[in-house]
Every structure is written in C-alpha cells, then in structure tokens.
Amino acid sequence: MIEKYREFPKEITILKTILRRFSLDLQRKTEFENRLSRKLAGYKGEKELDYHLSQFDHSKFKILHDLRIPHNNTHFQIDSLLISNTFMLSIDSKNYAGILDINTEFNYLIQTLNGNEKVYQDPILQTRIQASQLKSFLIKNQFSPPPIEFLVSVSNSQAMIRNPDNNMEVSRRVCKTPAVSFKIQSFNDKYQKEFLSTKESKKIVKLLLKSHEPYVPDISTMNLPMEHIKKGVQCPECAHIGMRRIHGSWVCNQCGYLSKNAHIATLKDYFIIFGPAITSRQFCDFLNISSIHQAKRMLSTMDLESHGSKKGKVYIPSKDYELWN
Ligand SMILES: [Zn+2]
Incomplete structure (x- = not known):
C-alpha cells in the first residue's frame, strides 16, 4: 500500500x-x-x-x-x-x-x-x-x-x-x-x-x-541569473513576454491575444523566482503597470494576504494559493 x-x-x-x-x-x-x-x-x-x-x-x-x-x-x-x-x-x-x-x-x-x-x-x-x-x-x-x-x-x-x-x-x-x-x-x-x-x-x-518537511529550495543559494530575468506579463497564447494593459484586459503585442487574467500566472512566476512576497511597487515594476492604484486593486482581488500598512504593505500567497501546482 x-x-x-x-x-x-x-x-x-x-x-x-x-x-x-x-x-x-x-x-x-x-x-x-x-x-x-x-x-x-x-x-x-x-x-x-x-x-x-x-x-x-x-x-x-x-x-x-x-x-x-x-x-x-x-x-x-x-x-x-x-x-x-x-x-x-x-x-x-x-x-x-x-x-x-x-x-x-x-x-x-x-x-x-x-x-x-x-x-x-x-x-x-x-x-x-x-x-x-x-x-x-x-x-x-x-x-x-x-x-x-x-x-x-x-x-x-x-x-x-x-x-x-x-x-x-x-x-x-x-x-x-x-x-x-x-x-x-x-x-x-x-x-x-x-x-x-x-x-x-x-x-x-x-x-x-x-x-516530513518538503524541500523548498533556498533561492539565494541557487545562483539564479536575476539580472537576466525578463519582466512583463506573459502571453498565454504565444508565450511572448510584455502584454499591455488596455481597458481592463491584457493585450499581446505579438499575436494580439486578449486575456483578462494573464497577470495571475505572471505573479506566480514572480513568487517562484523571487520568493513568496511582493509590494505593490514591485508588482507595478514586474508587470509593467503604470498606476499603483490599479496594481493595488488587482492585488486585492487575488488569493493573497497582506501584511504591514501603506508603503510597507507586503502581499503573500494565502493558505489556499497553489504556488507549486
Ligand atoms: Zn501572444
């Protein structure tokens, strides 16, 4: 068995x-x-x-x-x-x-x-x-x-x-x-x-x-090429990185694909590469969003918990967030 x-x-x-x-x-x-x-x-x-x-x-x-x-x-x-x-x-x-x-x-x-x-x-x-x-x-x-x-x-x-x-x-x-x-x-x-x-x-x-304690790799010891990580939302259709946010949707510059929620997978990428915590500024920077208010709104609709207040507010995956699946 x-x-x-x-x-x-x-x-x-x-x-x-x-x-x-x-x-x-x-x-x-x-x-x-x-x-x-x-x-x-x-x-x-x-x-x-x-x-x-x-x-x-x-x-x-x-x-x-x-x-x-x-x-x-x-x-x-x-x-x-x-x-x-x-x-x-x-x-x-x-x-x-x-x-x-x-x-x-x-x-x-x-x-x-x-x-x-x-x-x-x-x-x-x-x-x-x-x-x-x-x-x-x-x-x-x-x-x-x-x-x-x-x-x-x-x-x-x-x-x-x-x-x-x-x-x-x-x-x-x-x-x-x-x-x-x-x-x-x-x-x-x-x-x-x-x-x-x-x-x-x-x-x-x-x-x-x-x-049993599942192994979670220590990212800081993996010698990851952080300087070569491409930022931006990835297109779920053609894998191009750098979708633009237009009227509440993500539009692919390469194939024209329209997505409502491509940012969810991109945030997951961020957590996997940089560790499971993000501020609204980092979210703006990684997803190329110009409005911090828009970023905060998006962060509040995802499966995240927030800690701290104002500028120091950090979002982390909630208990039900499926980071590794
Ligand atoms: Zn595309």
Missing part, C-alpha cells in the same frame, strides 16, 4: 520558470538548461522506481516515497521506503549513465561517459548513512526498529554497473531499477521473524508523515 506519493520537485518548477523568462546571456541560459535536464533525469529515474514498486505485489508493505526528515539539526532524505512487519528497506535512486565502477574500499564511484571520467560519492555508503539516520531517528522517537536494509536503484538504461573488486556488497546492494522487485523478494525471504505489529508499523508511518 502506498502511504505517500512523490512530490514534483520545486527546483524543476523554478528552473523552468527562469528558462521561460531568460533574456540575452546564452551561455548562462545553457548552464540552466543543463541544470534542468539533470534534475529532470533524476526525477524520471525516481518515477521509474515508483512504477516498478507499484507493479510488484506490495500488499505486505507500506511504501513512502520522497521523505525528508529533520534529525540532529539536519535532514535526511529517502527516495523510497518500504516497511513490512519483518524489516524496512530504504531505496536510493541514481540516474548515472555510462560505465559505473564502484569502489567500496575507498568509497567512491567513477563514471566513464564519452571518454570522460567523473568521481562521485559511493552510493552504497550514502544509502547506508540514510538507513542509519532513519534507525537513530526511530530510536529517538521510542521505537525499536526492525532490521533496516538499503538498496541503490540505477534507473538509466544506458548505465553499465561494474564491480572491479568483486565486492559482495555491490552485487547485493546495487541493481538496475527493473530488478528492484527481485531484490526486495530476497530481503523478504531473509527476514521471517516479526519485529513490528501492524499497529506499530502504522505508528511509524504516522510519525514519518508528520515529520
């Missing part, structure tokens, strides 16, 4: 919004396109894992995707967690392409792709650390955890996993995503003794769901 589905990564939404509004600097644009394609590939790998987990008989398991749990002043993340009454299994999804040589003695992975070598952290070690953080989190919350196993799922069909040292851990812990269900079965066969009652495993699920 799936207890928690995967959330769409906010970083992808931010990068897509930025790329839609990029002006000039082509080199920086390419850098952001590359960042976006890496994030999309990672997300695709996770969704493939979800698909394979949904295809095998998981009636004995409670499955939670995409967990981010605060613990010891930091957070640990688990791509997919399976809980049965006899064991738990943490799965990490990797989307590396090329030849992957895993060295477990010194804990690194070498990726060889198009003749280039790149070194990454040992994914087995990473997943082992996540599993031990989960264990310590459960103990701290007065649970006696069952054995916690861990697995690395490599989703890229272009990947060739190699184990130069013939290390048993690599063959036990790393597999291609379509083979995940067979790995789960072998762990399942290994653990026969019941550690958790159904009531206890439900309690663990409840604790994890309650503790």
Whole structure:
C-alpha cells in the first residue's frame, strides 16, 4: 500500500520558470538548461522506481516515497521506503549513465561517459548513512526498529554497473531499477521473524508523515541569473513576454491575444523566482503597470494576504494559493 506519493520537485518548477523568462546571456541560459535536464533525469529515474514498486505485489508493505526528515539539526532524505512487519528497506535512486565502477574500499564511484571520467560519492555508503539516520531517528522517537536494509536503484538504461573488486556488497546492494522487485523478494525471504505489529508499523508511518518537511529550495543559494530575468506579463497564447494593459484586459503585442487574467500566472512566476512576497511597487515594476492604484486593486482581488500598512504593505500567497501546482 502506498502511504505517500512523490512530490514534483520545486527546483524543476523554478528552473523552468527562469528558462521561460531568460533574456540575452546564452551561455548562462545553457548552464540552466543543463541544470534542468539533470534534475529532470533524476526525477524520471525516481518515477521509474515508483512504477516498478507499484507493479510488484506490495500488499505486505507500506511504501513512502520522497521523505525528508529533520534529525540532529539536519535532514535526511529517502527516495523510497518500504516497511513490512519483518524489516524496512530504504531505496536510493541514481540516474548515472555510462560505465559505473564502484569502489567500496575507498568509497567512491567513477563514471566513464564519452571518454570522460567523473568521481562521485559511493552510493552504497550514502544509502547506508540514510538507513542509519532513519534507525537513530526511530530510536529517538521510542521505537525499536526492525532490521533496516538499503538498496541503490540505477534507473538509466544506458548505465553499465561494474564491480572491479568483486565486492559482495555491490552485487547485493546495487541493481538496475527493473530488478528492484527481485531484490526486495530476497530481503523478504531473509527476514521471517516479526519485529513490528501492524499497529506499530502504522505508528511509524504516522510519525514519518508528520515529520516530513518538503524541500523548498533556498533561492539565494541557487545562483539564479536575476539580472537576466525578463519582466512583463506573459502571453498565454504565444508565450511572448510584455502584454499591455488596455481597458481592463491584457493585450499581446505579438499575436494580439486578449486575456483578462494573464497577470495571475505572471505573479506566480514572480513568487517562484523571487520568493513568496511582493509590494505593490514591485508588482507595478514586474508587470509593467503604470498606476499603483490599479496594481493595488488587482492585488486585492487575488488569493493573497497582506501584511504591514501603506508603503510597507507586503502581499503573500494565502493558505489556499497553489504556488507549486
Ligand atoms: Zn501572444
């Protein structure tokens, strides 16, 4: 039974919004396109894992995707967690392409792709650390955890996993995503003794769901090209940026499309790129509105809450505002 589905990564939404509004600097644009394609590939790998987990008989398991749990002043993340009454299994999804040589003695992975070598952290070690953080989190919350196993799922069909040292851990812990269900079965066969009652495993699920803190990217650390963000209302028809406000409607300079509410999506873009707060001045500036009164009127009709008074008044999305959807 799936207890928690995967959330769409906010970083992808931010990068897509930025790329839609990029002006000039082509080199920086390419850098952001590359960042976006890496994030999309990672997300695709996770969704493939979800698909394979949904295809095998998981009636004995409670499955939670995409967990981010605060613990010891930091957070640990688990791509997919399976809980049965006899064991738990943490799965990490990797989307590396090329030849992957895993060295477990010194804990690194070498990726060889198009003749280039790149070194990454040992994914087995990473997943082992996540599993031990989960264990310590459960103990701290007065649970006696069952054995916690861990697995690395490599989703890229272009990947060739190699184990130069013939290390048993690599063959036990790393597999291609379509083979995940067979790995789960072998762990399942290994653990026969019941550690958790159904009531206890439900309690663990409840604790994890309650503790989960969705990742909200810190925009200030994303090195975003603020100086290259094109301002203006975007046409919903042809994507041109720079609609004009005429008699209560937005008119596209390029295709002539008329819209009553194109400012709503543009404000959302602003919140996603600059953070969820705006003054009426900033609204005028970003949407190219000349009248501050008109701006205030428009702001008051949207799903926003206002704080402060007069010039310091700031509008933020209300509880029901769907910023990330
Ligand atoms: Zn247009």
